[in-house]
Amino acid sequence: MTVDASIRNLRVAVIGGGPGGLATAIALSKIPNVSVNLYEQASLLREVGAGISIGANTWNVLELLGVADTLTSGHPTWTILNMNGRSGEELDRRERPRGGITRPPIRTQRTELQKALLAHVKPGVIQLSKRLARMVDKGRKGVELYFEDGTVVEADLVVGADGIRSVVRDAAWPSYEIKFTGTTIWRTLLPWDAVKDLDPRFEITGWWHTPTTHVYFSPVGEGLWEIASRAWQDPATNSASKKSWGVPVENAYVESYFTEYLPKIREALARVPSGGWREFAAFAGPELAQLTAWNNKVVLVGDSSHALSGAFGSGAGFAIEDGWILAQALAYWKNDTSKALPLFDAIRLPYYSRMYAHLAAEADRRATKLKDLGDPTFDERVRNKIITDGGKDMSWIYQNDIGAVWKEHIDRLEKDKELV
Template identity: 65%
Template sequence: MAIKTGTPVLKVAIVGSGPGGLATALAMRDVPGVEATIYERALVLREVGAGLSISQNTWNVLELLGVADSLTSGHPTITVLNMNGQTGEELHRFEKPSASPRTPIRTQRTALQAALLAHIPKDSIQLGKKLLKLDDLGVSGVRLTFADCSTTIADLVVGADGIRSVVRDCVWPDYRLNFTGTTIWRVLLPVDAIKDLDPRFLITSWWHGPTTHVYFSPVGEGMWEIAARAWQDPTIHGASKVSWGTPVENVIVESNFIQYLPQVKEALERVPKGEWREFAAFSGPKLATLTGWNNRVVLVGDSSHALSGAFGSGAGFAMEDGWVLAQALASSNNDLSKALPLFDKIRVPYYTRMYAHLDNEAKRRAQHLSRFVEPSDAERVRSKVIKAGGDMQWIYGNDIGKVWRESTAVVA
């Protein structure tokens, strides 16, 4: 795209190559004057985890990025079940609207990464660049210092480095993450390894205990995902919970689900040794602004809203952030003093609403349990899957292109 006369050249450093970082770089390719480079700490690009959900909100932003047709594998998630993992009782069945332009799916994280990477020049990604610190140079920009002793200076730094963001820690040093009490174990294995156990395992489903759950879902290409969670009092167990994608012994995972149905326990036991990865879930408070250092730093994705995947659509949120940021730069002719406040105006209220929703849901569940002097396991499980009365399309049906048009129409 030709650069308009008077358009300043803007050097952008994107820290992190997850969906948010890749989407930001991809969206910025269409912004005149922007030179964006991704800095990734890993020596090899690879995703840690198992699967992710692609709902209509994520399809919408993938369409805008021009990569929706590149994501070709996944398992349709039209039906989602919530089950009592100890009794097999079906507690809730959700049938997603079928009128969506694209089918909601559960896919492998690597599939989404591959779809994005296919559209990004390899020379725009630098690997082995572990960020150590940022320095505010005022009008001269921001200096990034990496563990390999190299440095670079950028006009704008985009923190796309996840929930444990180094960028956020440098610019918001008082921000604190706290262990939520939840530990997550993830793995992928072939569908053929478990399909004989229960036909419901081939439907995306949550199997609940009072303080645990096991999530099962096919993810396409003959693979099947387990994402198991257990909660412990964080005031007692929090000090030692620092794991993030680290291997864990099978017996540790299995010990948290001994009260579950035999077929659920058998599915966990069929995971090959050494395949489980453990993640300690952390969360942090809402930020009043996602921009800092006089509009020279901005956060996208999990670095901007530390909610530990509460809505199961973090990749979509991160890509929406990146796309909106690129539009804001383009509409302001790369004027950071205009672009970043506009980004803030659009995205901060959205994340504020998410925090408020989670608070309200916690209160509703507590009110439900307060009716019982000593709630049974069945009542505790049922309280977990109480469904909100409000429409959640503001998240899962979000049309970020429409949001952008409406927001800029008001501004204009």
């Protein structure tokens, strides 16, 4: 096989073994002259959490990666509910259109997505027990990465796929700061048979709300059922550790936040086996002006690039899209990072900017509505916090076709070349 001599050799270090890191490694491994290694701090590659949503946007990019057919487990989420957690009143029911859909939206276990992605990572790419300590910009020589076990690695390109608490971002954007949002999340999985006697509505994916908390119930396939519960406290008077991510917590502590709920909901929480809960403190940070740094030797993908703490419920999809676009940009520019990374920025940065703008507008809308209500009742406050589209078209997120987005940008780029 003849190799194009104009394609540069590129050593890529991907930091982080979540969905974004795995997808990036898969996509990069298909590019000629790219040597990719993925470094994960854990000694065993495992997902922390419970369920994950796979919608049209994520299916689209999984198809492009060749992974979609490997993900076979999950619960179809054609119907989504929003309920008043104290009264049981149905506040919003969304029926997703089924016409022309080849793959249904699903809620599945995070481990199932990880397993599907892992099946497509080439042997020898993943290096475990590699916790990144620091990075050094070596100019034209690339980047030196220092790991806590004493390993030193050189790379031409570093991909920060290490999440919202990114060490890569801390190194290349030292002034960037994430802050506790006030929200704490508790997640668990338990057998559906353990709770199916309580309420038939619990078999429908949905949120049950009070003004400052919610409980999310959903089957995730394989006979399992997910609970993801959240509580908000004013971050001005409450704090959390940046390291509080997936730590065990006592059942009684979790249940103490949800005493206002319907008895059936409280009973569902009480049926979680001892030691089953994991706690996650939600952090978020401001919009970045660029997703690339160090003269196009560092790039961020996934939550490290947009610290929004799961605001749209499709973070894995966004991260996988990032990895695929990065690989296409490198392939298009024959591994020339000075051209490929600005192209990646041009495609993905406006997308995340639009998300930040949407969230700001939604926060303003809610604040204005509460002000207009004057002294709102419990039920009015619950209604005001329900996340709906509000008449806005959200297909740019949930039906995003990243392949079509890429083609549109490249067609425009080729047209611009012809005009020069």
